Amino acid sequence: MTAARTITFTLNGSPVTADVKPHHNLVELLQTQFGLTGARESCGQGLCGCCSVVVNGRAVSGCLYLASFVDGADVVTVESLDSAQKLSPVQEAFIEASAFQCGYCTPGFIMMVTQLLDEKPDPTDDEIKHYLTGNLCRCATYPEVMDAVKLAAKKRKAGATA
Numbered sequence: 001m002t003a004a005r006t007i008t009f010t011l012n013g014s015p016v017t018a019d020v021k022p023h024h025n026l027v028e029l030l031q032t033q034f035g036l037t038g039a040r041e042s043c044g045q046g047l048c049g050c051c052s053v054v055v056n057g058r059a060v061s062g063c064l065y066l067a068s069f070v071d072g073a074d075v076v077t078v079e080s081l082d083s084a085q086k087l088s089p090v091q092e093a094f095i096e097a098s099a100f101q102c103g104y105c106t107p108g109f110i111m112m113v114t115q116l117l118d119e120k121p122d123p124t125d126d127e128i129k130h131y132l133t134g135n136l137c138r139c140a141t142y143p144e145v146m147d148a149v150k151l152a153a154k155k156r157k158a159g160a161t162a
């Protein structure tokens, strides 16, 4: 039986420790030891974006990212985006634009759209498509996702100037 190893890292702004085995991936770690189910495994091959987690400021596929690799890292999940019962502008925009059906892919999209707007507050259509090329939606809500990104950009700008 393979021994577990204790790691420490920052999870959504708080220091945490966890026991991980060499084969555990980041999604398993977040779900089983922290109850964070926003990043979820779908393809398990780094192709769909459902498992997106931000590690040290970069989005990674949690299904392919070994849990032990987050030792000492700064990890941010979709659960960090709302605060004090208030949704983030991106979360609000997805609801207002009806940018989901089953919702399975939605946390991954929301993480990537948040990153996109952090990097490019006013993206073009091509930039949106390019940035989200690794996020798949089996319910084919892509037109509504485009609307949501543009709405979120407006909301963030309005929030910044309010």
Ligand code: FES
Residues within 6 Å of the ligand: 040, 041, 042, 043, 044, 045, 046, 047, 048, 049, 050, 051, 052, 061, 062, 063, 064
């Ligand atoms: S489940 Fe990780 S990219 Fe699809």
Ligand code: FES
Residues within 6 Å of the ligand: 099, 100, 101, 102, 103, 104, 105, 106, 136, 137, 138, 139, 140, 141
């Ligand atoms: S809303 Fe169902 S997979 Fe995207």
